[in-house]
Amino acid sequence: MHPKMTIRAFAFLAVFLLQAALSSLAWGKVYIDLAGPAFKKLPMGVQEFKDLGPAPRSAEERALRESVKKELLDAALTDLRFSGFFTVIDQKAYIEDAGSAGLTAGETNFRNWRTIGAQALLKGGFLVEGEKLTVEVRFFDTATEKQVIGKKLTGSVKNPRRVVHYFSDSLHEELTGSKGVFTTKILFVSGKDGNKEIYVSDYDGRNAVKLTRNRSINLSPQWSPDGKKVLYVSYKKGAPSLYLLDLSTGRDEPLSAKPGINISGRFSPDGTKVALTMSGDNSPELVLLDLRTMEYKRLTSNHGIDVSPSWSPDGTKLAYVSDSAGNPHIYVLDLLSGKSRRLTFSGRYNSSPAWSPDGKLIAFARSDRSFNIWVVRPDGEKPAQLTFSGDNRNPSWAPDGRHIVFSSTEKGVASLKIIRSDGTEAMRLNTGIGGEKAPSWSPYLK
Template sequence: MKRILIFCACQILLLSASAALAAGPLTVDIHGPGQRMVNIVLLPPKGLEGSQVPEAPAKAFEELVANNLGYIPFLKLVPVSSMLGGDPSRGVERADIDFKPMQLARVDLCMTTGWKGDSIEARVFETFSGRRIVGKLYRDVGSLTLAQAADRFCSAFLEALTGKKGFFDSPLAFVRQEGKKKEIFTVLPQGRDLKRITRLGGFNLSPSWSTDGTRIAFTHIGKKRHELGIYDSKSGKITMISKGLGQTVISPVFGPDDLITVALNRGGVTNIYELNKQYKPERRLARSQYIDVSPSFDRTGSKMVFTSGRAGNPHVYLMDVKSGQVRRVTMTGKYNTHPCLSPDGRYVAYTHRTSNGHRIYLHDLETGREKQLTFGPGNDEYPAFGPDGYFVAFASNRSGEYKIYLSTRHGDTPRRISTGKGQAFAPAWDTSLQW
């Protein structure tokens, strides 16, 4: 009998310890690999203050949220039907929720949605502590803004959970094949709001966003020469610049002070130049007798990575913009191109040619460690960091033709982004969304 009592006491202590650990605040470290899976259930919507739940908008909002959260590799959506007794809530506040069935089902988080006319109240709670992680109110939500409300809520939720805002309302610019032409388009990562930017004919390549997200720079290759194109989203107008730039304009980007940085062929050598506000070459940033192209900056504009042939083959280099000091980043292989610097300046994603095709690799500038992010099949190219430096978009022909895919800097399973008919490549992310 005494042994039984001791055993029971030990079991109670173990259960108490487990409950205490489970009740701790739930956080997710997106910096390190191997994140734990977090289970979340979307509870059925409720009417507020006697209001009826609008069936169609409520269903659409839930589907939009579920689709957004499906992009997060460490989140797993759990159906309400798996809860013992069904829906464990009678309202949207903590006091209206019975967390025990969700605890038994090992669900970490639950989301509630309340409706009153065109207003939505959305909240996420921890199931073991009852702590509210995030809560938002969206007024006057109509069919045109329902997706925006879902995007903003998911971004706020992800920021509360990980400390970083989501990508849900940050569009991608990309190049799409239109017959024999290549034009610039934009789209949200969820595949919504596809918009055509150029109708110029010829080849329109290498789109890049300004730091405030209002302009897109690109290269236009016409019948006679290259031109620098600048699209202004506020006016919808495109300005074409060629005077003083020479015959070759390659991979323009917005650099420090939102000035254009671009590779130009001047005097028979292709180097990287910073243009002034009148789009005239002001200074040469990467000075060498070899080809230097594909500049990419961190958010502060103090670091620039680029591709150069100064080692005999294309490799990635890092330059301190203030001092002009340059050091080589990639040391292996004979073909490393299309570098993209993360907004925080720590990571470089780039295209590395292997014996099995092109793959996306990641270099940590702090530790010097490298790892392969994508594994084909086909070719994976043109990596682009999202505004949080966590998600990475890239182009791949693994499906037979080039399309845009979304992964993370940990190499999670890529997810294809809907870009319409035609091959799509060279994604560039609007990173104006601040951390």
């Protein structure tokens, strides 16, 4: 593998050579152009994580270390594949022996990796000391034989994956200049234990935790912009009301519990307001709740159904669903002028609009027979279908705007899936819960 090829592949910033000249140790910024045309994936090697501790003293300790080792590798493989930049070469092809080889560039024979076609290499080691887990991870360019990024991270043996996700965020930022979403989380609803409750998992579906345990019906979880609170609908007092759960304190309180329905609440991007649907004793209309004054302001009045608002990132508009044309379509309400504009004109049923983080697209679900995920520009131009099989609903954008999570039902079984914003690379999330619906992807959490 010629170095020039790698340079092309990684598309280094021009400053790299200058920086390299200044310091042979410090790597310059490696740059992967996310907006670039059809990025060709780089084959890479991912070596097993090496146990850096003394020999385990008990079978229990051995089992724990084995499980940590397995989780670290699995998380690394998941993250690297999810990034979309790499294909991971099968471990069976590796020439280097994980047990005897070192973790640093100096202790690595890169020819062994270039020979099998690996343009990049990830290596790591870990140390378990009681509850404490220390992990060092290094990412190498096999052509230049240099370390691109190396980190030593400390976490808990209870969650080895989290440590890797932190590293992946750093790696992503190093390679692309933009934040990774590996430490973000996803809220969802599952009725698998007999009642619909709210859960939260890692971005990859793992480490799912139940957040509500009220045994009523809980729906539509949404993140506050700071990622610290969860807004959701619950029937725990009999009627559908909006509740706000503080994830750090566990405090759970009603936010809007007026007569009629209080549903589809969405935080404004600045966190000062919540747009929701209330019926009172009339039609379900969009309403704005000011969280400072707790005053309501009605936004629509059309005797029909207005639900599922989604804020534009600048907070000036709401995309929403209305049946005012006879069947459900997407509209955009300009909050300054108070005027609504119809966005969709085809499809029997259009639902759950979700404005992309950069404001350039609105994802939604459209059905003639079954639902599929679509995107359209906020001016209604260039609608594009992203999914083509099963029943796919409730799209929610990753904070990087490059991925969309949605609920997908195939042969009666519901689960969550992630696709790239161009519809490629579908990935099913395995939360271990089952029957997952209504996903909501968190903002960046740190």
